[in-house]
Amino acid sequence: MQDKIQSRREFLKKMAITGSVATLAASPWLSAFAQSSTAGKNASDRVRLAVIGTGSRGKQLLRLLFEITESSNLEIAALCDVYQPNLQETKKMCKEQNMNPVLYNNYEDLLNKEKVDGVIIATPLHQHAHIAIDAMLAGIHVFCEKSMARTLDTTKAMYDAHKATGKILQIGHQRLFNPVYLEGMQRIHNGELGKLGQIRAYWHRNNDWRRPVPDNTIEMERFINWRLYKEYSAGLLTELMSHQIQVANWALQKTPVSVTGTGSIVYWKDGREVNDNVALIYSYEDGTQFIYDSMTSNKKYGLEEQIMGHKGTIEFETNRYYTETPPPAPGILQLLNDMESGFFGKVMIGGASWVPETAVKYNGEPIIENTDFYDTALQLEGFAKFIRAGKAPESLTREGYNASIWTLLGEIAIETGEKLTLANKYKI
Template sequence: MDKSSRRFFLKKATLGSAALSSAPMVFASPYKEKILLTRAYENAHYAVNDQINLALIGCGIQGIYDTQSALRVDGVKLVAVCDLYTGRLDRSKELWGDAFFTTRDYREILGRSEIDAVIIATPDHWHKQIAVNALKAGKHVYCEKPMVQRYDEGQAIIDAQKASGKLCQIGSQSMSSLGNEKAKQLYEEGAIGDIVMLDFYNDRYSAEGAWQYPIPPDANPQTVDFDTFLGTAPKVPYENKRFFRWRNYKDYGTGVAGDLFVHAFSTLNYIVSSYGPNRAQATGGLRFWKDGRDVPDVSITLYDYPKTDTHAAFNAAFRINFIAGSGGGSGFKLVGTEGEMEIGQNAVTLRRSKLDLVPDGYSMIAYTKATQEKIREEYAAKNLESRASSLSTGETTWQAPNDYKGAHYDHFHKFFQAIREQDTIIEDPTFGLRAAGAALLANESYYGEKPVNWDPKAMRLI
């Protein structure tokens, strides 16, 4: 951040949060406080003819959670559901009644004129084809992350969206959260100075967390359209695990990079207004969940971000462990030259510490007492540690209220408001490709066993 932004933040900090909203109250050192975040929603009531008719393509775990959040938004009606397993179609009726169309062929969804928008929550290898076809059919698209299975598929979605004039929002739901919004504001005001690194990790310690999802007892070639599921993937004999645990196979999914890294890249690129990294180096392996999967359950990737107009050059460390004996946990922390932010969907904690520039007892022990005194006098004359630097230290947490509707709701709310031309898309296909492309560099490096270089503006490998 430039010097004027830092001075602005420090000035606000010394005035206190009662005077200016985003800065912490600092009258003594150190401070510690909590501030409540707020979100205002319009009170809207829509007639039947004004409703947005929604269809779900892919009624699995994420598809159901997506639809539940979408239907909480005023003026949205579910009119169709598609899935390749008949049991999920039955489940959709348990959840939302019988007043909608169901099918195992997504093309029948796109052919229905009453449908305004679709949620695409299929396995990753189907995202590009269905998104392009949906946009060409005149539907607004909410496509789950990662936007594409391979980075070279992204331009087709970008082109289809522009040609169609319809909206396409990528579903990294934490993007629209109160936490992200506050973190972006704080960063732009210079709260952490120049960014130095990102530290992201996600530890899991359960079979479910490692994608060993349950397989229904009635799963068989009659209830599952396995040939359609395979799509452009290599043809293999019917196998329940490949259909119901598709994330475990690189033929259909994108591993931990596409499932988890992409969330972090969406948030990171949004907060610091970045196009993304230009280099990645990955390592890891399959350490425990040796159940036939061909993707690692431990992954560590280091990314380099180049200097731009919005951020200094910095490094990012991404770590996933699906066999974390600690019991699990996660974190997302931006570390800067003057502070750090720990960021979640519902909260942001800013910590600012005083940088010690004057030598203390550790290094002074090597000198005589007379020399020590001279050194202290020399440093005192430089006045390296001002009163202002001491007053701007401490911790502030901005917390969402208990009745906050949540980041997932906010992401769909923004999508539907954009359809009504009352808001704008926060994660369009270009943004989605930059996030997915950066995440997928981990796979390029891991399977290629070498570092990879990326052009974040052109969104292609170098």
């Protein structure tokens, strides 16, 4: 990983020098890295962070923090988890890095006892809101994994706490820091794809999404496999789709006006409560549609976001741009040349169709050439720099909020079978 982190840094440094990716310079949240604020910290001050929630995602974030600790002048001051096996495993990970954070089983104790600048929340979804709100009220900046919260009301409460306290609330939508997406969005917003007519996205897997449970109790099953139960998660929607509706909103620079959807449990009939396949249509005020589907019993198509305009298409996950006027295939080109030179003579009007209207095989071109980076590491570096500046671009928080709100409204649309709009009290 260290080699890849270093390669990513060199790549971004090169882009900053050459200007080959204009969005990295123009993006409001990246340009904010250089800002300072009396509410922030001096460049030489160490940023002290705590990680709350040390499960699979928390461990991955911790590994990335290890890689940027020195370059971003960070200290991992504390770890917190109610589940001892996870906490002890992360303690061991830190010890291997010669780090000795204080361990807590209760996040309130951590907030009260540790003088940290920021917390990283990677707990199950239903625990996000109260932890984030308590942290901001305690004067601590927050990085919270997506989605923001389990309900519309608790999501809005998180946003309101951010506005009331002035503390950073950064949500884990790492694509906002991904150079492929930054460059692609620059092209989209500059009109290179023309008028956007439709956005399609999907996320397909083939696994049961279950994790081993150390005993056979119902309580432990729900604790470990919280993603499968509606009390704690909206399943495919909050865990996966929330990323992709954020991309759609970003591309269109607006939020939907309505959503309709359907879903069911068609394959994994194992006691889970969340759907194993979903399909939704989000409509925007100009008539553009965001069409989404996700499933967990077939992985052939993987995941993708397809942004389609009358001049071209961008597929972000595979880093491809396709123009609507690709170069003609060599065989067709020769045929056209032969026609122009009169080789074929006259073609009868009523004759057979000799040029079939089939798709031209065209592999497109990369959006950017080098993709050797971790966008989540870039996002964590951003969080540290925002803390040092004392503020973060409000657009980041709004992206996370709108993605979360419309994800949850999509869940309600599936459950009710109705076409839904967003109540005014949730609009920001």
